[in-house]
Amino acid sequence: MPFVPPSWCPPLPQVPDSISIESFMWEERYGRHPLGYSQDPFTDGLMGRTYNAFDLKDRIDHLARGLCKEFDWTPESSEWEKVIGVFSLNTVDYVPLTWAIHRIGGIATCANAAYNAHELEYQLKDSGAKAVFTCLALLDTTLEAARKCNIPKERVYILPMAPNATQKSDGYDHKTLEDIVTAGSKLPKIQPSDRSWKVGDGARRCAYLCYSSGTSGLPKGVMISHKNVIANTLQIFTHESPTREDYAKRNMLQSYTETALGLLPMSHIYGLIVGSHVGAFRGDGVIVLPKYDFKVLLQTIQDYKINMLFLVPPMIIHMTKSKETVKQYDLSSVRACFTGAAPLGKETADDLLSMFPSWAVRQGYGLTETCTVVCSTVPEDIWFGSSGSLIPGMKVRLVTVEGNEITGYNQPGELWVQSPSVVLGYLHNDKANKETFVDEADGRYMRTGDEAIIAKSPQGHEHIIITDRIKELIKVKGHQVAPAELEAHLLTHPGVNDCVVIGVPSDREGEVPKAFVVKAPGSIEESDALLKRSIAKHVEQHKTDYKRLRGGIEFIDVVPKSPSGKILRRLMRDKEREKMRKQGAKL
Structure with missing residues (x-):
């Protein structure tokens, strides 16, 4: 039986399928916040142009x-x-x-x-x-x-x-x-x-052609229809409406709009839909920055009194590792931050909350192929380590490698998603379409390639916890080790500024984890050898035996990442294989 949104979640309104995104965004009859009561949709954070x-x-x-x-x-x-x-x-x-x-x-x-x-x-x-x-x-x-x-x-x-x-x-x-x-x-x-347009043309016609790097090969053109964008905008809007309505009521406001950060690349589905379309639709103002500069970001939050931060984990890690710099700016206007595009470890979330106890530190999960958000936390039901509850109109399955459907809690399987936001498919790529989009008796599903579990939050609601990319899980003596789990833990070590974990071949275990670490500035360790020993001990003291860094620890200058903050583990694996090949290893 598929999993569906929790009972508290409002139902998804009917999604128009015969209009363009532009009509949906600018004609108030579809539920857009009244134009006369909206903030300026986009403001240049550097120049003030709006x-x-x-x-x-x-x-x-x-x-x-x-x-x-x-x-x-x-x-x-x-x-x-x-x-x-x-x-x-x-x-x-x-x-x-x-x-x-x-x-x-x-x-x-x-x-x-x-x-x-x-x-x-x-x-x-x-x-x-x-x-x-x-x-x-x-x-x-x-x-x-x-x-x-x-x-x-x-x-x-x-x-x-x-x-x-x-x-x-x-x-x-x-x-x-x-x-x-x-x-x-x-x-x-x-x-x-x-x-x-005729009925259904909005569901058939492509509006955005965004390119997804995937896990291998050339980027694939993802055909996103007008209805896909409209659907996910309404899904996010509906999911978050109770929180915003409650805030307006408690503060005796007719409605609530906020000022949000527009730093994430607008070429990326997260910045394009969550950061831009949803904000404009509900009357928010987006403060646009052209690229990431830490001090410019902090200054902009202070100057424009930004309420909502759309971030990715590397930016949050930068904040938690730069506490003295952050203290120099007034960030008291911030009520919440939302992170996606890559997993945010519980340890990092705890660290951020210790700096800003009043912030609602929210997390979501989505893909280009689902036109962004599948699930997200709301301020009333935050559970660190989770990506939150399904948003309205979503239905998901968990399927094992053997093809068996999982119906219970805390059992891992590949996440399959059904939603009006699931895209038309890939351009010029029938093979990828057949592998990714599956027709079941109850409709069409998108296979995410991500391993997940369903678990109940302390509030009693079903949450999705993404373990990792299935192809990136490390298999140690038959046990699955999620790189993201080890990376999140390593970041709590004071000598680690950033890191990436991959699996490397081992005759005895099959694979073992290896960590590539960017050292924190001013590390107090006397030598690299001592720092490596300290980091390895940090893992040994908190993780089970098969998750230890038996592949070793190597120091690097920078962790390769996409503009959305996703760690490019594939690049590290390719470099490591090439290095081992030159050393005469059999791969």
Whole structure:
């Protein structure tokens, strides 16, 4: 029997399936917070540039008109004829640009701002992008990739990072988004694409094409429909409504909106949906920062009196390891922080709460393939180490390697997810589609590749606890060891600033854990040997015998991570295998 959301969770409203994301976000009839009572949706945290909700709605309309004119497109044509790449650091125009693309029935393919030219070239080619919007900092990379994709220079546009900035490179004056908005404001109105859609078109038409790195091979283009985004926005909105309504009631407010941090990359599904769409829909203001800078982040929280922090575990670890720096800033406005994209260890969460006892330290779990959130904690039911309860409209199964369904608590299995937010599939990848999306008697499920258990929280509600990626679990004498568990524990050692754990071959045990550690600045240990011994003892004193670091401890300068904070263990495994191969080991 599948697991479903807890009884306290409100039911999911009907999800519209014949409108675009842009209509859903900007027409109040679908439940959006009234425009006149909303905060400014996006504000540049460095420059202060902002637009109120009414102005931004008009700006999106003008940009949509300008795009049709610029490319000679019509709202009625297929979305696959109107694919536009977005390769930029965060700006206040990033997400509004994608909504303008949706208004004319096109697809936005958002590319990781950390990509090199070769990686960007692959995504632009695979998606069939006809043009690309970038920022000045990434222009050279964009031009190199565009040239190899036969995208002409005049189809490379600039998203200004500051007002009135002159954007020039390579002797060519690139049009900016502002140029297209200005031109569009002088053009006749156009009918939004979805005015001609039939029932179900919103569920069939692709809106975002985001690329998921997966565990191996080239990144896969994830086709996300309009309905997928609308569904997850409503799911998160509904899941958190009781908390927000209670807060408004206790403080005698008609409704509650908050100021949230917009630091996470908007190219990543977490920053795109949770950080941007949900906030704008419920009237919150998002303070946008282009990239992670620790002191700039703290200063921005202080200056804008931010209430909600959307973070990833490395940022929280940085806070807990930099207590003296954090004390220099006033973070009293913060009521809660939410972390996802990678596991947050209970030890790190406890450490953060010891610094900020009034914060609600929340965690969630989701994937690009589920258009983000599957489950999350709420302030009334936080259980560190858990990713929270299923949100409305979610149904999950736990399935063993042998294909048996788990129906009890505290038994591990692969997490399978069914939801209106589960995506259309992968572009140009039938093999991955067959492996990932499964048709069962009660509907279509997405196989996450993550091992999880269902357990009851101290409040008595069912929570999902993600153990680790199934392919990354270390098998020691038949026992499964989760790297994330050991990493979370290692981070509580004062000499460990960051770490990654992988399995390495062992004749006797099959595999054993090995830790790669970034030393904390100013470590008081007399030598590396003593520090290694101290770290190993730290694990021995708190973990069972088969979880000990028998593969050894190696010091490194930096842990490889994705922009969303996910540890790239695969890179460490590949490096370790290559090193062992050179040493003559049989692998």
